[in-house]
Amino acid sequence: MEKEALQIKVCGLKYPKNQALIAKLEVDYAGFIFYKKSARYTLRISEKIPPNTKKVGVFVNSSVNDVIQKVKDFNLDVIQLHGKENLLYVRELQLKLYAKELTHVKIWKAIAVKTASDLELIQTFDTKVDAILLDAKGPLPGGNGTKFDWDLLDNLEIESPLILSGGIKIDDTEQINKLRENNKIWGVDINSGFEINPGLKDFGRIKRFVEEVKNEVV
Numbered sequence: 001m002e003k004e005a006l007q008i009k010v011c012g013l014k015y016p017k018n019q020a021l022i023a024k025l026e027v028d029y030a031g032f033i034f035y036k037k038s039a040r041y042t043l044r045i046s047e048k049i050p051p052n053t054k055k056v057g058v059f060v061n062s063s064v065n066d067v068i069q070k071v072k073d074f075n076l077d078v079i080q081l082h083g084k085e086n087l088l089y090v091r092e093l094q095l096k097l098y099a100k101e102l103t104h105v106k107i108w109k110a111i112a113v114k115t116a117s118d119l120e121l122i123q124t125f126d127t128k129v130d131a132i133l134l135d136a137k138g139p140l141p142g143g144n145g146t147k148f149d150w151d152l153l154d155n156l157e158i159e160s161p162l163i164l165s166g167g168i169k170i171d172d173t174e175q176i177n178k179l180r181e182n183n184k185i186w187g188v189d190i191n192s193g194f195e196i197n198p199g200l201k202d203f204g205r206i207k208r209f210v211e212e213v214k215n216e217v218v
């Protein structure tokens with residue numbers, strides 16, 4: 001059976017014209033930051049995002065009601081929780097999604113990683129959310145532009161699909177292809193490493209990235 005291709009999310013798309021341009025690359029996921037303190041914060045999403053590019057809303061400790069409202073307003077496909085949301089919060093969100101007939105909406109939980117002990121949190125969310133995203137721990141909740149030690153993925157025990165993020169750059173494609181080949185990751189989330197300035201993505205660099213990881217036969 002052919003293995004599913006690496007899933008690519010481009011995050012922090014702030015400007016509608018730039019969003020529409022990047023959408024031409026038909027990436028799997030487009031991410032929008034709903035965290036007011038971020039330089040990538042936006043409340044505008046282009047209507048030109050094609051249906052095969054799923055829309056991800058990124059939230060940091062927002063109220064469940066606010067998340068649900070944004071899901072409805074922007075027709076989001078995925079909720080990415082990038083703060084200190086716990087399992088109780090996830091349960092409450094799932095119940096509200098169910099009550100509002102939004103069960104098609106997926107939930108991803110981000111975990112900030114610096115050392116091996118940070119990975120213990122994976123056990124709390126594994127199989128309880130639709131994917132787990134590992135990001136580098138830093139001064140900001142996300143978008144720090146730094147990597148955690150990817151060797152930590154070697155001995156990871158996890159059932160949920162795993163998304164790698166944090167400081168990914170164009171030079172990382174070889175290592176990413178190896179991680180995919182070894183079934184260590186399901187997807188990648190690229191952000192500040194592919195920008196002209198915060199929130200404005202570089203079409204050429206992302207195109208090259210997509211070509212280098214999607215054309216890799218695994």
Ligand SMILES: O=C(O)c1ccccc1N[C@@H]1O[C@H](COP(=O)(O)O)[C@@H](O)[C@H]1O
Nearest residue numbers: 011038142143144145165166167191192
């Ligand atoms: O990008 C932001 O500004 C941001 C703010 C708050 C939460 C998450 C944010 N972005 C996420 O951060 C990671 C890593 O980004 P980077 O590659 O290190 O710049 C990525 O998953 C974004 O979804």
